Each structure stands twice: as C-alpha cells, then as structure tokens.
Amino acid sequence: MSMPFEEHDYIGLSEVPAMENSEKNNGLPLGDNEKKNTAKVLNLKATELRLGLPGSESPERETGHGGEDKNGYQLGVLKGFVSGAKRGFSDTINGGSGKWVYSGSGGSEVNLANGGGLFSPRGANGAAKSIGAGGVDSASQQTFVGSGVGKETVPQSPKPVQEKKPQVSAANGHAAAPAAKAQVVGWPPIRSFRKNSMAINPPKTDEDADAKLGTGCLYVKVSMDGAPYLRKVDIKIYSSYKDLSSALEKMFSCFTIGQCGSHGVHIRDGMSESRLMDLLHGSEYVLTYEDKDGDWMLVGDVPWEMFMDSCKRLRIMKSSDAIGLAPRAMEKCKNRN
Amino acid sequence: MNQLWKMDPNIKKTKNSADSANYPEAIQSPSQFPDEVLEKVLSMLHSHKDRSSVSLVCKDWYNAERWSRTKIFIGNCYSVSPEIVARRFPRIKSVTLKGKPRFSDFNLVPQNWGANIHDWLVMFAKVYPLLEELRLKRMTVSDESLEFLAMSFPGFKALSLLSCDGFSTDGLKSIATHCKKLTELDIQENGIDDVSGSWLSAFPDNFTSLEILNFASLNSEVSFDALERLVSRCKSLKVLKVNKGIGLDQLQRLLVRAPQLMELGTGSFQQELMFRHCMELENAFRNCKNLQILAGLWDASYVYLHVLYPACSSLTFLNLSYATLRSDEFTKLIAHCPNLRCLWVLDTVEDKGLEAVGSCCPLLEEIRVFPAHPFDQDINHGVTESGFLAVSHGCRKLHYVLYFCQQMTNAAVATIVQNCPDFTHFRLCIMNPGQPDYLTDEPMDEAFGAVVKTCTKLQRLAVSGLLTDLTFEYIGKYAKNLETLSVAFAGRSDWGMQCVLGGCPKLRKLEIRDCPFGNAALLSGLKKYESMRSLWMSACNVTMNGCRLLAKEMPRLNVEVMKDEEDDSHVDKVYVYRSVAGPRRDAPPFVLTL
Numbered sequence: 004m005s006m007p008f009e010e011h012d013y014i015g016l017s018e019v020p021a022m023e024n025s026e027k028n029n030g031l032p033l034g035d036n037e038k039k040n041t042a043k044v045l046n047l048k049a050t051e052l053r054l055g056l057p058g059s060e061s062p063e064r065e066t067g068h069g070g071e072d073k074n075g076y077q078l079g080v081l082k083g084f085v086s087g088a089k090r091g092f093s094d095t096i097n098g099g100s101g102k103w104v105y106s107g108s109g110g111s112e113v114n115l116a117n118g119g120g121l122f123s124p125r126g127a128n129g130a131a132k133s134i135g136a137g138g139v140d141s142a143s144q145q146t147f148v149g150s151g152v153g154k155e156t157v158p159q160s161p162k163p164v165q166e167k168k169p170q171v172s173a174a175n176g177h178a179a180a181p182a183a184k185a186q187v188v189g190w191p192p193i194r195s196f197r198k199n200s201m202a203i204n205p206p207k208t209d210e211d212a213d214a215k216l217g218t219g220c221l222y223v224k225v226s227m228d229g230a231p232y233l234r235k236v237d238i239k240i241y242s243s244y245k246d247l248s249s250a251l252e253k254m255f256s257c258f259t260i261g262q263c264g265s266h267g268v269h270i271r272d273g274m275s276e277s278r279l280m281d282l283l284h285g286s287e288y289v290l291t292y293e294d295k296d297g298d299w300m301l302v303g304d305v306p307w308e309m310f311m312d313s314c315k316r317l318r319i320m321k322s323s324d325a326i327g328l329a330p331r332a333m334e335k336c337k338n339r340n
Numbered sequence: 341m342n343q344l345w346k347m348d349p350n351i352k353k354t355k356n357s358a359d360s361a362n363y364p365e366a367i368q369s370p371s372q373f374p375d376e377v378l379e380k381v382l383s384m385l386h387s388h389k390d391r392s393s394v395s396l397v398c399k400d401w402y403n404a405e406r407w408s409r410t411k412i413f414i415g416n417c418y419s420v421s422p423e424i425v426a427r428r429f430p431r432i433k434s435v436t437l438k439g440k441p442r443f444s445d446f447n448l449v450p451q452n453w454g455a456n457i458h459d460w461l462v463m464f465a466k467v468y469p470l471l472e473e474l475r476l477k478r479m480t481v482s483d484e485s486l487e488f489l490a491m492s493f494p495g496f497k498a499l500s501l502l503s504c505d506g507f508s509t510d511g512l513k514s515i516a517t518h519c520k521k522l523t524e525l526d527i528q529e530n531g532i533d534d535v536s537g538s539w540l541s542a543f544p545d546n547f548t549s550l551e552i553l554n555f556a557s558l559n560s561e562v563s564f565d566a567l568e569r570l571v572s573r574c575k576s577l578k579v580l581k582v583n584k585g586i587g588l589d590q591l592q593r594l595l596v597r598a599p600q601l602m603e604l605g606t607g608s609f610q611q612e613l614m615f616r617h618c619m620e621l622e623n624a625f626r627n628c629k630n631l632q633i634l635a636g637l638w639d640a641s642y643v644y645l646h647v648l649y650p651a652c653s654s655l656t657f658l659n660l661s662y663a664t665l666r667s668d669e670f671t672k673l674i675a676h677c678p679n680l681r682c683l684w685v686l687d688t689v690e691d692k693g694l695e696a697v698g699s700c701c702p703l704l705e706e707i708r709v710f711p712a713h714p715f716d717q718d719i720n721h722g723v724t725e726s727g728f729l730a731v732s733h734g735c736r737k738l739h740y741v742l743y744f745c746q747q748m749t750n751a752a753v754a755t756i757v758q759n760c761p762d763f764t765h766f767r768l769c770i771m772n773p774g775q776p777d778y779l780t781d782e783p784m785d786e787a788f789g790a791v792v793k794t795c796t797k798l799q800r801l802a803v804s805g806l807l808t809d810l811t812f813e814y815i816g817k818y819a820k821n822l823e824t825l826s827v828a829f830a831g832r833s834d835w836g837m838q839c840v841l842g843g844c845p846k847l848r849k850l851e852i853r854d855c856p857f858g859n860a861a862l863l864s865g866l867k868k869y870e871s872m873r874s875l876w877m878s879a880c881n882v883t884m885n886g887c888r889l890l891a892k893e894m895p896r897l898n899v900e901v902m903k904d905e906e907d908d909s910h911v912d913k914v915y916v917y918r919s920v921a922g923p924r925r926d927a928p929p930f931v932l933t934l
Contacts, residue, residue, distance in 0.1 A: 187773065188446070188447055188448065189443065189446030189447050189448045189853075190446070190773065190828065190829075191711065191714045191744060191769055191771045192445070192446050192769065192826075192828075193446070193710070193711070193714055193744075194445045194446070194503070194529055195445070195447070195529075195531060196529040196530075196531075196557055197529075197661070197662075197710065198714070200638075200662055201712060201713075201714075
C-alpha cells in the first residue's frame with residue numbers, strides 16, 4: 004500500500020491569532036512521518052469490540068480487512084481524515100474550541116459526502132490556514148488520528164494557551180482554557196488582582212468534589228448493554244481516552260457479542276471521529292457517559308481532564324441505541340447496513 | 341467664623357487688587373456679598389459639579405470659589421497641568437487624581453504609558469505644603485515619589501492608591517515611617533512589587549492616629565505582633581482590612597483589640613480551629629457592635645462562617661467576592677443579613693444563591709456577581725438570567741448591578757428593569773463575546789433597549805452579547821442621563837456609534853473595543869468630544885487619516901494614537917480627551933500625539 008497520500012491540515016499553526024473573538028484552535032499538528040504512519044496503521048485496524056474513543060487504538064489489534072475494500076476504505080478514510088472537517092482528538096486535548104459540537108457540522112458532512120476537494124493547499128511552511136473561524140471547520144484531523152494510533156502515542160498533554168492569563172481552568176485540573184476565550188486580551192473585563200487571586204486559589208467547588216472522594220480517585224460505574232453485571236473503574240488512574248478504552252475493552256471482552264467484519268468498512272468515509280470510525284469498523288458498541296447534568300454524551304468530545312471532571316458514569320451502549328448521540332453517523336451506519 | 345475677620349490683608353492684595361474696595365464695611369450693593377462671606381458660604385459646597393457651576397457665575401464668584409476650594413478632583417490627569425492647578429487653586433488640602441484610561445485595568449494599555457504622579461507631587465510640595473490627602477487611581481507611583489510625599493508634607497493624613505503601579509512595599513515603609521499624622525492608608529489592587537511585609541513594622545511606637553488601614557491586596561506577610569500593637573494603640577481605628585497572611589486566631593485577637601471597627605476585611609478564613617477558639621472568634625464578632633462592612637473571607641470554609649452570624653444583622657455591605665461559597669453554604673449565611681444594601685459575590689453561589697438574596701435582602705441596592713471561572717466556557721458553572729431575575733424580583737430598590745454570566749435573554753432583562761426601574765448603573769457582561777439571546781437566538785438589542793427606555797436615571801451602562809446598531813439607536817435616543825458607556829464586540833456599522841454620539845447629551849466617557857466603528861463614526865463626534873472627558877477606541881476600524889483629521893479640526897483635544905504593528909495606517913488604539921494643558925510632554929514612543 005504505497006499510496007502517496009498527501010497530508011493536509013487545516014490548523015493555523017504557530018500564529019496564535021491576535022484577533023479577538025475568533026474560535027481558532029490551537030491544535031498542534033503532527034510531523035509528516037507521524038501522519039504517514041498514522042494512516043497506515045489505521046487501515047490495519049481489526050474490528051473487535053471497539054470502544055470508540057477518539058484516537059484510541061488497541062495496539063494488539065490485528066490487521067483487518069482485505070483487498071479492495073481496504074484500499075477503498077483507506078482512501079475514503081484518509082479523505083475523511085484529511086478533509087478534517089471534524090475536530091481532532093489531539094485538538095480537543097490541546098484545548099480547541101470551547102464548543103464541543105458533536106461530530107459533524109452540516110458543512111463538513113456535505114464536504115465529505117462530496118468526497119474530495121477538501122484539501123487546502125499546504126503553505127510553504129507546511130501549514131495551511133484554518134478554514135473560517137468556526138471551531139469545527141478548523142479542526143486538525145491528523146492530529147487526532149495520530150494521537151492514539153499505533154505506537155502507544157500518548158496524546159499531547161494539555162498545553163496552556165500561549166496567553167498571559169493565569170490558567171484558572173488548568174489550576175482546576177481542567178484542560179487549558181478553550182482557545183477562543185483565553186486569547187482575547189482583557190476579556191472578560193476583570194482586574195488583574197482578581198484574576199490572579201482566583202488563579203492562585205482556584206474556586207474550591209472542584210476541589211471539594213475531589214475532597215469528597217477522599218484520596219483523589221474517581222470511581223465511576225461502567226455498564227455494558229447486555230452484560231449481567233456492572234464494573235467500577237477509577238478513571239483517575241488513566242491518563243487518556245486511549246488508556247481508558249483499552250482497559251474497558253479488556254474488562255468487557257468476555258461480553259463482546261459478534262464480530263463486526265461483516266459490516267464492511269468502506270462505507271465510513273464520513274466518519275472521521277475515531278470513535279465513530281472504530282464503531283463503524285463494525286463494532287456494535289459505543290462508549291458513552293453521563294455528565295454532571297445527567298445528560299448522556301459520547302465519550303471523546305472534550306479534553307480528557309474535562310471528561311474526568313464531568314463524568315459520572317460510563318455506559319457501553321449498543322450502537323443502535325446511540326442514535327440520539329450521533330445522528331448523522333448512526334444514520335450512515337444504518338444506511339449501509 | 342472668627343477666621344474670616346482675621347484674614348491676612350496681604351492675601352487680599354494679591355488675589356483681588358481690582359476688587360480691593362470690597363471690604364466688609366464697603367458693600368457696594370445689597371446684592372453683592374463681601375468676598376469673605378461669599379467664600380464662607382462657598383466653603384460649604386463640596387460637590388465638584390456645584391463648585392464648577394459656581395465658578396462660572398461671574399468673576400467674583402470664580403475667585404471666591406477658587407479661594408475656598410480645598411478639595412480638588414481631576415478625572416483625567418492630562419486634562420490639566422500641575423502649573424495650571426497651582427495657579428488657580430491656592431489652598432488645596434485634598435487631591436484626587438485619575439490617570440490611565442480604564443481599559444488599562446484589563447491590560448489594554450501598554451506599560452510605561454504615563455500618568456506619573458511625580459511632577460504633581462513636586463508642584464504640590466511647592467504650593468500646598470499643608471496637603472493632607474492624596475487619592476490616586478490608575479497612576480504610576482514610584483517608591484521615590486512615596487518617599488518624597490512622606491517627607492514633604494508634615495501634616496499629611498490620607499493616602500489612597502487604587503489600581504496604581506510602579507511602587508513597592510518599600511515605598512509604603514517611607515509613608516509609615518515619616519507620616520506622623522497619618523489617618524488613612526488604603527492600598528487596593530495595585531500592580532506592585534511586594535517585597536516584604538516589614539513596612540507595617542515601620543509605624544513608630546508612639547504613632548496612634550490611624551483610622552483606616554487597608555492592606556488586603558498585599559501578599560507578603562506582615563509581622564502580626566506589630567499589627568496587633570498598632571491596632572491596640574490606634575483607638576480611632578474604624579476600618580481594618582488585612583491580607584491573606586492573617587489567620588483566624590489572629591483575627592480574633594485583632595477584633596478583641598478593636599471592637600469599635602466599622603469595616604473589617606478578614607484574612608484567610610480557612611484555618612483549623614479548635615472549638616474553643618471558634619467560640620472566642622464568634623464572641624469577638626458579637627462584640628463588634630458597629631460593624632457594617634465585611635470583606636476578605638478568602639478561602640472561606642463553610643465550617644467557620646457561623647462565627648460571623650452575630651455580626652451579620654447589622655451588615656450593610658458584604659463582600660464575598662473572594663470567597664468561593666457554594667449555593668447551600670451561601671444561602672445559610674445570607675439568611676442572617678437582612679439589612680444588606682450592597683453585596684458582592686462570586687458566581688459559585690449560582691442562581692440558587694441569588695434566589696436566596698432576593699428572599700432575604702429586601703433593602704439591597706447594589707449587587708456585583710463576579711465569575712469564578714472567567715475563562716471556562718462550561719455553562720454548568722456560574723449564574724444565568726434566572727439568578728438576576730430572582731434578585732430583581734426580591735430587591736426592588738436595586739440600582740447598581742455588575743453581572744457576569746454565561747447566558748442571558750432579552751425577556752429576562754426586560755422583566756428585570758420592570759422590577760427595578762431605578763437603575764443608575766447597569767453593567768452586564770455576557771462572557772462569550774457576541775452571544776445572542778440563548779433562547780431566541782436573536783441579538784440582545786431589545787434587552788438594552790428596555791434598560792434605557794425604562795431606567796431614566798441611568799448614568800452608567802456596559803453592554804455585551806450580540807448587538808446590532810439598533811442597541812445604539814436605543815441608547816442614543818433614550819439614555820438622557822447616561823455619562824459612561826462601555827462597549828465591546830458590538831455593533832454593525834458606523835451608524836451605531838454615530839447614534840450614541842448624536843444622542844446622549846450627558847455623555848462623558850465612552851470606551852469601545854473590538855467594534856466595527858470607523859472614521860465616519862469617530863468624526864461624527866467632533867463637536868461632542870470637548871464636552872466629554874475622554875473617548876477610547878481600540879481594535880476598531882479607525883485609521884490614521886481619521887485621527888489626523890480629528891486632531892486637525894479640534895485643536896483643544898489631545899488625540900493619542902497607538903498604532904497597529906503590522907499595518908501602518910490602521911490604528912490599534914486611540915485615546916481622545918479634552919485638555920487645557922496641550923499635548924502631553926511625557927508621552928512614550930509608542931504613543932503618537934497628533
């Protein structure tokens with residue numbers, strides 16, 4: 004498979020835009036090699052139970068599908084990746100746009116359906132400019148791809164946005180403040196003394212939550228549809244979605260029902276969120292969680308730290324049940340089936 | 341009254357040589373007062389606005405006023421020069437000076453912009469040796485200046501520094517050492533070099549005159565022993581605001597020494613206290629019968645809040661804006677404070693906490709809700725429109741609000757101002773720039789339209805959220821008493837700003853950032869700027885040509901430009917203000933005076 008695919012990305016690289024009120028991401032792009040490797044390994048994914056966490060990849064997975072489909076899939080997948088209409092996982096880790104829009108804005112879907120013409124030409128320095136100011140559009144797809152695939156790469160740790168503001172959120176254990184907000188100098192209009200005070204002594208609401216749990220572990224129940232009993236995991240011992248996903252796979256492997264190969268994979272050109280991609284590799288399951296509000300969310304949208312703070316329980320859900328969570332994705336999946 | 345008739349005849353000669361006929365016994369006409377009487381009468385005038393009006397009546401009144409004025413307020417230190425002030429007002433004892441544009445609080449003004457106090461101090465030392473009070477806001481003050489101040493005015497009594505920069509705790513040491521008659525030392529939220537807390541120990545052992553001491557915003561620890569002794573011997577101490585370094589047990593000892601306090605800022609409220617000490621602290625609060633204002637409460641642990649309860653019923657101002665209380669904790673506390681007029685809180689208390697305010701504090705006139713997580717877009721935190729609604733429903737006397745929130749609706753604001761039509765200060769900050777009404781997705785125009793239409797006494801307005809030019813049409817048309825307007829990320833075209841400049845007859849301060857207003861808008865205010873204190877525009881669409889034109893047409897305005905780095909013609913920041921002192925001579929290289 005020596006397809007000379009070009010890597011493209013949409014993230015604005017080093018320039019942290021000085022312009023206020025733009026929702027640019029600070030996703031850090033991968034180097035060329037990483038991107039290539041990423042793509043290769045991706046194609047070889049097996050299709051056992053995949054808890055579709057973005058960027059997650061069980062290293063022991065065997066190479067999967069054969070022949071043409073794979074090729075086609077590969078291209079399709081790559082296109083999906085490269086067209087990068089979706090936020091990348093690394094992107095989320097690195098504090099992308101604060102609005103964690105569920106995968107697939109209308110625009111990106113359309114683009115992907117058209118299957119091409121989405122590559123923005125690389126600038127001389129290897130970086131393309133972000134498309135538009137919308138957070139979703141300017142995602143860096145290959146960062147998420149690379150983040151977990153293949154070699155146990157740990158997603159880049161959240162970097163504080165290069166801004167002089169004290170990282171209140173970081174102090175709280177959240178990921179770095181969402182880029183859009185933190186980049187605006189002097190907004191919201193709060194005096195330095197107050198800002199600095201809050202940064203040094205982060206509001207104890209979050210600390211209290213931790214304190215209540217005692218030692219700083221965070222046990223949440225994990226249920227799996229169809230399994231006779233639940234498990235409990237301490238999500239604080241994991242450092243990334245990938246870790247969590249692997250652990251859960253091992254924990255629940257005995258309950259895995261059915262193979263996914265028959266679902267085919269060439270169809271998933273629309274799915275560049277890796278969790279969905281995993282799902283659409285044929286897995287019948289998605290990993291979801293209940294957040295502080297009681298809403299059920301698809302795992303992987305938000306930075307890991309934010310997820311840790313807001314996750315109250317986990318549920319490995321049948322993909323057919325996850326319709327509400329991933330409308331277009333699920334529809335596509337169903338259509339193909 | 342006796343002093344009038346003992347006036348030094350020399351003074352008369354220098355001041356009023358043309359009017360030397362105006363001796364008490366030589367009244368020209370029944371309607372003409374002798375100078376001394378006029379001065380005596382005018383000396384009872386304290387409001388600056390009244391005094392300005394008086395000085396415009398006629399030459400006699402102008403003179404009488406200038407001789408009787410002892411307090412001077414200068415809202416923009418560059419609008420006038422030390423020389424001009426010295427010439428006009430010979431008998432000043434109290435000076436209030438404001439320097440940098442307000443947006444410097446939010447890092448929008450580069451360092452070394454100016455507003456240095458030193459030249460003023462030099463002039464004051466010459467002309468006002470009896471100076472007693474100096475109140476500075478957003479000025480640059482060096483340690484040398486503070487030392488100069490301490491040495492030059494033997495009768496100096498009150499120093500207040502708010503949002504200033506350039507000095508260190510060494511400068512405070514000079515003040516403590518040399519100002520033998522000091523009654524007030526108020527250091528608030530300054531960007532200073534906190535070298536050490538030893539300044540407090542510099543107050544001499546025989547120093548007893550202190551009435552107001554506020555060092556809450558200083559970080560370095562002071563000697564508690566020195567503080568305790570200071571508090572013990574200053575029997576007139578009314579205001580004491582300590583910093584975080586002072587713990588609960590120390591607080592108790594201070595309160596025991598100063599039960600007469602009217603205003604208290606606690607230190608850190610989070611110590612491990614034995615039950616016995618807790619009771620002692622509660623008793624100490626019980627004995628503070630005059631306590632009206634309470635602040636500080638850093639890291640307030642709910643566990644100890646009950647010690648405040650005995651003092652709560654007499655509180656009129658409670659500042660919890662550094663206490664991260666949750667709604668349940670806060671609710672219990674606020675239930676003890678039925679007489680509150682003014683409340684500052686963090687949004688950790690959430691809507692539920694604000695509902696409690698609405699229920700418990702019917703006399704509330706001012707509320708400020710600050711964000712605990714200003715840079716976190718997680719909507720689960722903080723307050724929403726319902727908290728504000730709840731307060732407005734329960735507190736009908738509300739007239740001052742500063743509210744940071746994640747979401748708001750037009751309908752809510754309309755209801756709020758129906759409930760509380762007496763707003764004088766309405767500062768709403770929807771933290772996500774350009775955010776619409778979250779229920780209807782419409783701009784927030786109607787919200788602010790409701791505010792200006794309903795609140796006829798409105799003096800100060802800060803707008804936010806998604807706003808079209810319609811908001812500014814409303815403001816220009818209805819905000820007849822508006823004096824200060826702050827605008828960010830709003831408007832659609834020049835028309836918006838033109839509406840404001842074309843209306844708002846009492847507008848004095850206009851500060852704008854990140855709005856699509858350009859030269860046409862800027863120039864539409866040509867005639868208006870001389871009646872205003874200042875205009876600030878940053879990250880708008882103004883160009884050098886526009887600014888040059890403004891400067892050319894209006895020579896009595898100072899038009900100061902800070903240019904865009906990349907674009908030579910585009911103007912990053914422009915600051916326009918009226919001045920009788922001409923262009924300033926201390927402008928740094930990045931400030932271009934046109």
